Amino acid sequence: MEKLTLILILILSVGCSSKTKTEKAITEQVSELKPPFKNQGEQEGFWAQEFFKDEYEKQNHIKFNGEIKIVNEYKSLDEHGNFITNANEISFGNRVVEINLNDNKLRSIFENGILYPDLISEKYFKIWDLEELSFLNKSPKIKRFRIFVNMPERIYTQIILLELKNESADNQTSMSEFVENSELTFIKEAWLMM
Secondary structure: OHHHHHHHHHHHHHHHHHHOOOOOOOOOOOOOOOOOOOOHHHHHHHHHHHHHHHHOOOOOOOOOOOOEEEEEEEEEEOOOOOEEEEEEEEEEOOEEEEEOOOOHHHHHHHHOOOOOHHHHOOOOOEEEEEEEOHHHOOOOOEEEEEEEEEOOOOOOEEEEEEEEEOOOOOOOOOHHHHHHOOEEEEEEEEEEEO
16 A cells, blocks of 8 residues: 555656746846836836947046035935935036936036036036936946936926946945046937926
8 A cells, every 4th residue: 555655646746747847037137128118217228228339439528627616505315314415506617507316426426527517518407317327337347327407498308328437446336436536438418308
């Protein structure tokens, strides 16, 4: 009886396992965005990806060579409930730019003179966000960003894409360290957001 039970269990386990399909889990990070998209954010990420592929040409921009001053600051709460100081206006010589950043760590891009008004427009404008496009960063030495800019002469928000390069950066480099030692290697108007 014991042998019969053992044989029966063996037959059933072989029969069941032959009908079970195992699939290898996909653990690789998506290297390139492709349609169809789950949301508008993925669509805009795709546009940025394609824009860099089609329009990228290495550029060399010098840092702002003048006085940079925080004109207006305000306090707000970060995502952890801590008070942080945000710059509402930064002056670059005789030009003032209004900025409203969701990530205050990126404020140093302006404070270090890497990004300044003459690179964006000769006229008045307001920056209402700057975000890192981390999915486009193939190396820790390069970071790509999207800026949302409101210009009075345009009805819609202008999207500008830029790239910073820091030759001494590695995977352990913080954002503030990266920005402090970086140079602007690409900036270009990309599309209008409607």
